Amino acid sequence: MNARSRWIDLDGAVNVRDLGGLPTTDGGTTRLGRVLRSDNLQDLTTADIRILVDDYELRDVIDLRSDAEVRLEGPGPLTRTPSVTVHNLSLFAEGGRHTDVAADTEAQSDEVDIDKVLPWQTRPDTAPAHDRSISHYLGYLDDRPDSIVAALRVMTRPAGSALVHCAAGKDRTGVVCAFALEVAGVTREAIVADYAQTGERIDAILARLRASTTYAEDLDSRPADSHVPHAYIMEKFLARVDEKFGGSQEWLSAHGWADEDTNALRARLLD
Incomplete structure (x- = not known):
């Protein structure tokens, strides 16, 4: 890991970094x-897994993908690593075998709503991006407050x-x-900066997603520079959480x- 940037360089993933x-x-650091x-x-x-398990003592993976994404993409090699526990915690309102927006029919059970999965900023809409x-x-x-x-x-x-x-490791x-x-x-400044830091690897992220039939068709229809995670997105999201709920801590408290x-x-x- 580069101590200054916090990036972790792996062969099989491109948007990996430490939140430390x-x-x-109060003047401390994570x-x-x-x-x-x-x-x-x-x-x-295999080398990536060795780095994560040996160097970072990885024990728990929090997989936020939908049920359909896991079915289409597969659960990943860490599920075969005995010392690692994978927690499937989708952020979508799953309905049985369907994603939150798919109709409850057998034919649509493996559809992925790309607008939810990858809410990039340039899809035509009447609202500002x-x-x-x-x-x-x-x-x-x-x-999914529970997740x-x-x-x-x-x-x-x-x-x-x-x-x-x-x-993508972004949204x-x-x-x-x-x-x-x-x-x-x-x-707040550091939280926003961490969110925006994904932009440094956006080309590599998109190249990986385009290699998957799950995401490729949608991504191919839009230019790479439209996918950059701008700082103001997270700034305004957290401001909305403050305005609507009184802050993230208050929102969490309201959900257990x-x-x-x-x-x-x-x-x-914290140190």
């Missing part, structure tokens, strides 16, 4: 090697590290990581998050 080293409002974030883990090599992304992010809160709370609780486990991922992963960092007391959860997460993430 981020400044907190701990390295406790929570990692990533794009899809389908292509991890950033408003559409924020709406999708708020939709994660409406659809978000469960994901943060996995991060509090005392042994090893946890890794959270989705398809669903970005929302969950932002909430975790808010609980830890990381500065307790003081002991906060203490446990801070103990794990």
